[in-house]
Amino acid sequence: MALSHFLAAASGARAVEISGLEPLHGGALQENWGLDARFSGGELGGDQRLVLRTDAATGITASLTRSQEFAILKAAFATGVTVPEPLFASADSTIWGRPFLIMRRVDGIAAADRITSDAALDPAFPAIAHRLGCELARIHAIRPPRPDLAFLPPATETGPERQIVGFRAYLDRHPVPRPVLEWGIRWLETHLPSPAGPVLCHHDFRTGNYLLDGGVVTAILDWEFAGWGDSDEDIAWFCCKSWRFARLDREAGGIADRAPFYRGYESTTGRRIDPQRVHFWEVLASVRWAVIALQQCDRHMTAGAPDLDLALTGRRAGECELEILMLLDRAGSCCDA
């Protein structure tokens, strides 16, 4: 098997025997496979529990390649962020059919609905939120220039002005007019914050993208959208309503109030979080997720991936539109009839 040979060559083993291979629940854009393997010699000698991560059959263009995600994981691991140790990557499509990366398998659950509705975790949630604030702060400690991350576009190409251009270009192609998104984007355009020094942003740091095992954070996952950006963008993404799942009232990822999350972040960075900046980025988060949801639906509609889940994801854009209205025109909700 080509994968066994690859693992043997990459690890310096005499041979690798794969004893288990199972699909894992993962993101909509990537496939994750649990991989049990016995390494004969080499740097991983013995039994290993691994994950093979590869592209799904169809993806959207904003995500990193697996080789690039591997480089990001290495940088995060070296900085002390709690991530699965990245081991190998390959762009050779003859081995698995698509490029892939290999990392250690970490125990825990990521299912956001399950986490946010688990009353048994209630006592632990403030500490988990604090820890996640610390983790995010460590990610943001990675700053340019970084030769190992030279493939990332400069922050000037991913800032809010560029995102606004991208949102509008997408809406121009979308067959259904979206007045609320246009209104929200206009607000963003006229309320741009002053630029902040670029940091490494995860760009999808939220409940559902970390693992919890017994109330302990065991891994930050899904780095496919990482890039240079404004640190407040990640803070707002974690807190925005779209990612609170079963607990809309718990503003930090559906698990806690913002206070412990903010405290964890502030105690690690020494920087006070500015709620006004986070408010801007929360509006942008709702617009961004609306556009991503519509793009996911496009994969079902036009990109050759008929799928009930993708089709229904497009309906979530309406939730984001409601949140945009609630963030920017709270008083208007009284005339909703």
Place this chain on the structure above:
Amino acid sequence: MRDLPSAAALLALGREVLAHELAPLLPEERRPDALLIARCMAIAEHEMATEEAPLRELRSLYGSDEEPEELLRRFARDLRIGAFEDREPAEPAARALLWRLTVARLRRSNPQFLAANGLR
């Protein structure tokens, strides 16, 4: 205007999965029930395909009887350039319309989310 795929198309897709993927996995004695549900979905699919979004206010805003889709496009274009900003009574009317469109959209696709936000 409604989201795509339409409610009717979603029903059709769900009905296909139910009838051709799930029903064969059921015990034989329950398969007729699954096919009945699929039939119910087909009926709802046809009825939903004829439902219309509330657009009376949009026509009132523009004082026009243009086609709803064209009016909605015009509304979106105007919002993009801030055409209603600092204009009375157009700005509050536009905001009220945004609320109505959004609430109507969620009533069709996710009334639970509306309720969770204190709306109905």
